[in-house]
Amino acid sequence: CNYCFKRCESKRVLSNHERYCDSNPNKEEIARKRKANNDKGAYCAKCKHHFGKKNA
Incomplete structure (x- = not known):
């Protein structure tokens, strides 16, 4: 890791670890960006359910 x-x-x-590493100074910014991207998923009017981009 470049931070620890x-x-x-x-x-x-390595890529997954660096994203969540406690020593990463951009950790909060990365988390906000990933959450915003996932929140832009789809809404099904038939079952009235919001689906994020990722199912995992």
Whole structure:
């Protein structure tokens, strides 16, 4: 990790870790941006349910 001393096995793990690393100064900004992007999902008028972009 570029912010702490954790060693990651792959680029994917490193990318996911850096996003949530406590030492990352942009952690809150990244979280806000990801939440805003996920909130722009779809709304089903038939079942009256809001779906985020991600189902996971």
